[in-house]
Amino acid sequence: MLLLLPFLWASQAASAAVLAPSPNAANPACDANCMEAFEAALATERAMWATPNFADDPFYTTPTNFTGAKPGDLLRWQDLTAEQLATNWTKIPGGMSLSRFLYVTEDVDRQPLPASAFVLLPLAPPKDGDKYNTLAWTHGTAGRARQCAPSNNQQLYYEWLGPFFHAAQGYAVVAPDYAGQGTEIRAGFHYEAGYMHAADVAYSLVAARKVIGHLLSKEWVVAGHSEGGMTAWRTNERLAMPDQKELLKAGKFLGAVAGSPALPHPRSIELANGGPLGAPVSVYLLQNMVQIYPELKLEEILTERALGLLRLLDQGCLDTGVALFANMTAAETYKSTAWLTSPQFADWQTRYNGAGPHALAAPMLVVQGIADSLTYAANCEWDFNQTCAAFPESSVEMYLVPELGHGPGFQAGQPYFSAWIARLFEGKNPDSGCKKVTAKPVNFRYQHGRTG
Ligand SMILES: *[C@@H]1O[C@H](CO)[C@@H](O)[C@H](O)[C@H]1NC(C)=O
Ligand SMILES: *[C@@H]1O[C@H](CO)[C@@H](O)[C@H](O)[C@H]1NC(C)=O
Ligand SMILES: *[C@@H]1O[C@H](CO)[C@@H](O)[C@H](O)[C@H]1NC(C)=O
Ligand SMILES: *[C@@H]1O[C@H](CO)[C@@H](O)[C@H](O)[C@H]1NC(C)=O
Numbered sequence: 001m002l003l004l005l006p007f008l009w010a011s012q013a014a015s016a017a018v019l020a021p022s023p024n025a026a027n028p029a030c031d032a033n034c035m036e037a038f039e040a041a042l043a044t045e046r047a048m049w050a051t052p053n054f055a056d057d058p059f060y061t062t063p064t065n066f067t068g069a070k071p072g073d074l075l076r077w078q079d080l081t082a083e084q085l086a087t088n089w090t091k092i093p094g095g096m097s098l099s100r101f102l103y104v105t106e107d108v109d110r111q112p113l114p115a116s117a118f119v120l121l122p123l124a125p126p127k128d129g130d131k132y133n134t135l136a137w138t139h140g141t142a143g144r145a146r147q148c149a150p151s152n153n154q155q156l157y158y159e160w161l162g163p164f165f166h167a168a169q170g171y172a173v174v175a176p177d178y179a180g181q182g183t184e185i186r187a188g189f190h191y192e193a194g195y196m197h198a199a200d201v202a203y204s205l206v207a208a209r210k211v212i213g214h215l216l217s218k219e220w221v222v223a224g225h226s227e228g229g230m231t232a233w234r235t236n237e238r239l240a241m242p243d244q245k246e247l248l249k250a251g252k253f254l255g256a257v258a259g260s261p262a263l264p265h266p267r268s269i270e271l272a273n274g275g276p277l278g279a280p281v282s283v284y285l286l287q288n289m290v291q292i293y294p295e296l297k298l299e300e301i302l303t304e305r306a307l308g309l310l311r312l313l314d315q316g317c318l319d320t321g322v323a324l325f326a327n328m329t330a331a332e333t334y335k336s337t338a339w340l341t342s343p344q345f346a347d348w349q350t351r352y353n354g355a356g357p358h359a360l361a362a363p364m365l366v367v368q369g370i371a372d373s374l375t376y377a378a379n380c381e382w383d384f385n386q387t388c389a390a391f392p393e394s395s396v397e398m399y400l401v402p403e404l405g406h407g408p409g410f411q412a413g414q415p416y417f418s419a420w421i422a423r424l425f426e427g428k429n430p431d432s433g434c435k436k437v438t439a440k441p442v443n444f445r446y447q448h449g450r451t452g
Contacts, residue, residue: 029308034324041323042316048154050088054147059100060182062114066104071112071199071246072206075102091154095123096167100151103207105179105200108193108351116182117204118151119212120163120173131217132172133425134251136201137162138224138231140262142181143317144189144284149182150175161225161411169418172216174208176200178231187291191284192227192264194234195354201235202247209251218251221421225410226375229261229367233383234354239361254424255363257417259410260372264353265379266340277333278374280313280325286339287314292352293344306333357386363395363430365420369409370402370438371449388434395430400438405451412439412446 030038051057063075080089080098089098098120105115126132139157142148150157156164156175163173178200180189190196201222209216224232236256238244262281272278283306290296298307309324330337339345349355368380377400384398399416401409416439420430 027308027311029305030312030324037323038312038316038320041320045316045319048091049147050152050154051147054152057152060102060116060146060149060152060184062183063102066112066114069104069112071104071106071110072203072249073104074207074210075104075114077101077211089154089156091159092120092156093164093168096164097121097123098156099212101207101211102183103203105176105196105203107179107185108196113179113185114183115176115179115200115204116149116151117174117176117200117208118156118163119208120156120167120175121215122167122170122172124170126215132170132215134205134216134220135166135171135173135421136205136220136222136235137166137173137175138197138201138222138228138235139175139177140224140226140228140260141191141279141281141284141318143314143321144181144191144287145314145317146180146182146184146189148317149177151177151182158225158407161407162223162228165414165418166223172212174204174216176204188288190292190352191281191288192230192262193288193352193354194230195238195352197227197231198235198238198354199247201231202239202244202250205250206246216251217425219254219425220251221254221256221424223257223259223417223421225259226262226406229257229259229375229410230263230353232256233258233261233263233364233366236360236362236364237356237358238354240359253362255365255421256360257365257367257421259367259413259417260369260375260406261366261380261383262375263379263383264349264355265376265382266345271376271378272330274329274331276327276329278322278326279318280321283310283313283325283333284321289339289344289348292348296339296342296344301334301336301339303333303335356383357390359391360387360394360396363424364397365417366396366398367410367413367417368398368400369404369406369412370400371404372406372409373451374406384434384436392434393432394434395432396434397430398434398436400436402439402441403444403446403448405449408447408450 100118139150142157167173222232222235370377
């Protein structure tokens with residue numbers, strides 16, 4: 001498996017949605033099997049989009065008052081009605097309410113960008129005079145196209161793995177889509193750009209406070225999985241860097257839960273060991289990198305088959321991408337993997353991903369399945385070791401879950417990390433220093449090796 005992440009292209013209800021006749025006929029890169037898998041995945045995904053034809057939803061269009069606006073400004077706010085939830089966001093658990101909003105974030109050069117996010121609130125109001133504890137949820141790979149924004153997904157990517165779980169526990173969940181998923185930005189969505197996603201997180205809170213500040217605790221934590229696990233980690237690092245005054249207006253940052261973090265790690269290609277890469281995640285990254293570094297050319301990097309599949313890839317989101325790419329090895333996908341050792345990749349890692357190690361602003365809990373074949377435990381431990389060696393005064397814990405893969409390893413850690421988060425809100429900080437804990441299961445009869 002090459003670098004990074006995805007997860008849970010799980011259990012979405014099959015749909016009878018009829019696809020419009022598509023420009024997809026006679027693609028030599030995609031035989032009949034492949035077309036069948038593609039169309040089935042796309043239909044299932046489309047049925048999960050809150051607005052199935054994304055172009056019909058004016059919400060994500062950048063408003064004119066974006067001009068001149070500053071990071072943290074609010075651009076648009078929409079409380080979804082009970083009727084809209086009943087028709088367009090049918091998977092939201094009972095009693096929860098949803099708002100979505102557009103706001104201003106910034107790119108790596110601190111130029112303003114429009115971004116979208118959602119807020120999920122529990123039924124019960126905060127205790128008298130009190131506020132909800134505030135949790136920023138950072139989503140894992142959803143795809144690359146604009147319509148893949150979690151706020152446009154009936155399950156809000158990734159349902160009980162994140163937003164539903166935390167709102168059910170009484171948190172106000174604020175969740176950025178990340179700039180370019182949902183909104184339209186130059187160069188398109190910057191997949192895996194952790195340094196930028198960290199700004200999206202902080203500014204989503206700054207903007208949300210302008211409307212529902214009376215409901216949100218000043219204190220906040222960030223928790224996420226996969227691409228979002230990496231983002232939670234990067235957020236914790238970025239908030240400790242110099243010149244982050246505007247981001248720090250997000251509130252009092254208490255800590256981060258980094259689940260199965262998709263830290264970009266060229267070593268993953270070796271770990272895939274010639275086998276299928278499992279998902280198109282490195283292709284999503286490459287599609288963005290050629291926008292940032294025009295001297296890199298897709299035609300020189302991807303095989304003919306992979307290039308042919310690109311015509312189909314961004315019609316859908318991750319599940320569609322998996323249907324198209326999952327059975328391809330590195331050699332079937334890439335003419336050359338030299339881009340992974342290129343100066344452009346090194347530049348991207350530093351400036352866009354924000355690869356560390358860097359000091360941390362607050363405690364961090366890393367949750368990782370030992371049998372993860374998408375973001376390998378060995379890679380995660382390597383980064384954990386780097387942080388511990390460079391910043392031994394940090395408070396970092398790594399919680400390892402035996403026999404489980406990318407999604408289930410994180411999910412199985414929920415009781416452990418939700419207790420960890422609750423203690424932060426009680427003002428009880430974990431000790432400084434690094435520690436590693438391996439979960440001791442009550443038995444080993446659970447399904448081993450599960451990845452999704
Ligand atoms: C998997 O790869 C083979 C070629 O090796 C192809 O014929 C087949 O259609 C692929 N399956 C899917 C679902 O794309
Ligand atoms: C909700 O679903 C309807 C029917 O598919 C669609 O026309 C509409 O654009 C959707 N979005 C919103 C935000 O109502
Ligand atoms: C942009 O307009 C919206 C809707 O009127 C408003 O809520 C928001 O505060 C405005 N933002 C800026 C930065 O002017
Ligand atoms: C991390 O550090 C521990 C303790 O020093 C060591 O045993 C382990 O091999 C290291 N892991 C990696 C992946 O570097």
